[in-house]
Amino acid sequence: MPCFSRAKAAKGLIFFLAGAFCLLAPFASRAGNLSGDTGGPVRVIYLEGGEYTNYERVLYGFLGALHRNGLLAELPALGKSQDMWSAISRLPPGRLQFLSDGYYSSEWDDGRRETNKAAIFKRLRDKGDVDLILALGTWAGVDMVTNSVTDSVTNSFDTPVMVLSVTDAYSAGIVKTPLESGRDHVYVSMDPNWLYRQLVFFHDLFRFKRLGVTYDDSREGRNAVGLRSIERAAALMGFEIVACSGQLDLADLDEAYRRLLDCHRELAGKVDAMYITASSAVTADTVAALVEPFNRRKIPTFGQDAKAGVEKGILLDIARNDPEEEGGFAAEALLEMLRGTPPGKARHLFDGMIYVSLNMDTADRIGWRPPFELLQFVDVLYRNNKRFSVEKGAEARQKR
Numbered sequence: 001m002p003c004f005s006r007a008k009a010a011k012g013l014i015f016f017l018a019g020a021f022c023l024l025a026p027f028a029s030r031a032g033n034l035s036g037d038t039g040g041p042v043r044v045i046y047l048e049g050g051e052y053t054n055y056e057r058v059l060y061g062f063l064g065a066l067h068r069n070g071l072l073a074e075l076p077a078l079g080k081s082q083d084m085w086s087a088i089s090r091l092p093p094g095r096l097q098f099l100s101d102g103y104y105s106s107e108w109d110d111g112r113r114e115t116n117k118a119a120i121f122k123r124l125r126d127k128g129d130v131d132l133i134l135a136l137g138t139w140a141g142v143d144m145v146t147n148s149v150t151d152s153v154t155n156s157f158d159t160p161v162m163v164l165s166v167t168d169a170y171s172a173g174i175v176k177t178p179l180e181s182g183r184d185h186v187y188v189s190m191d192p193n194w195l196y197r198q199l200v201f202f203h204d205l206f207r208f209k210r211l212g213v214t215y216d217d218s219r220e221g222r223n224a225v226g227l228r229s230i231e232r233a234a235a236l237m238g239f240e241i242v243a244c245s246g247q248l249d250l251a252d253l254d255e256a257y258r259r260l261l262d263c264h265r266e267l268a269g270k271v272d273a274m275y276i277t278a279s280s281a282v283t284a285d286t287v288a289a290l291v292e293p294f295n296r297r298k299i300p301t302f303g304q305d306a307k308a309g310v311e312k313g314i315l316l317d318i319a320r321n322d323p324e325e326e327g328g329f330a331a332e333a334l335l336e337m338l339r340g341t342p343p344g345k346a347r348h349l350f351d352g353m354i355y356v357s358l359n360m361d362t363a364d365r366i367g368w369r370p371p372f373e374l375l376q377f378v379d380v381l382y383r384n385n386k387r388f389s390v391e392k393g394a395e396a397r398q399k400r
Helices: 006-018 053-068 081-089 110-126 138-145 194-206 219-224 227-237 253-267 287-296 307-312 323-338 360-366 392-399
Strands: 042-048 096-105 132-136 161-164 186-188 210-216 240-246 273-276 301-303 316-320 354-359 380-383 386-389
Touching: 042 081, 042 110, 042 138, 053 081, 053 132, 053 323, 081 096, 096 110, 110 138, 132 138, 138 161, 138 219, 161 323, 186 323, 194 227, 194 273, 194 316, 210 219, 210 227, 210 253, 219 227, 227 240, 240 253, 253 287, 273 287, 287 301, 287 307, 287 360, 307 316, 307 354, 307 380, 316 323, 354 360, 360 380
Parallel strands: 042 096, 042 132, 132 161, 161 186, 210 240, 210 273, 273 301, 301 316, 354 380
Antiparallel strands: 316 354, 380 386
């Protein structure tokens, strides 16, 4: 088991909480404008790569903020993204109109992805009945934003796009640099240093030498887990990335889970820490089996995007406070756009509160005793399969 550095724990967490944020420079000024004098509502469509809990919660937070600001007559129940979209599309149009035929999901299928992309671009070109595209996730963001895509419509394509819930927008090519988009019509909620800071924190805790990572062996798969940021952290902190990659992003989620489990079993014999990267195959139903190979060998596991996974056996997760908070942040940006701010100039640096989850049962099983320096920042503890909220996590952050 890797050694734990108590002296560095508080330092690492303070660094994480301080954020080390680089303020993003404003984008260029020309863009599709949502505050025009058309007299009609802003017509909105939705695209996602496939079913994913975070997309659902980001969308719900987005709709909740719109509801609180009087732009949505009724807030649907949190559920599948398609169900929520169906509910809001039946509402009478106000300042916004969510088109009933405007829901697109690629269902993690490459063929469906190409079909959706072609259908949306044909719609933009031929019907011109879309004023705003909500793109959830890396697949959707890449398809609606990157040059190869925009050129397939027209070089002047500038229908506003809001890209949410993306792990690493720069590596994916959605923004041209970590500091600016270079695309006037594009809004992206992002924190360019998030994954790096997350890994600095984990490394300061455990001083691991060989970190396990899985990803789909495609450009989109590497971008989806933020591989460039992981590599940057590895180079600066001196640990080795031990990867298991292949065709892991599949429409068949049962097969995706089986392949991911095979990777985890392989990596458990090679690493001294495991980074559970974002994947549609990591769900509340699969987490326990996915972390078992590591728990059995007393190897610590960290969630990249798996706050809920800590309940099922991941040791530790440092997450943004809530995906719904990101959705609410994006809705505030949309309000700016409706008042005339171009999408690229709307506030896009998402730096919400962090949320620390710790599974004490897993800690016991791998023989690790969490230090006080960490415990004072924890928001939720799991012990004996029960959840305990800890007020001192928020109090400690305020004092810092």
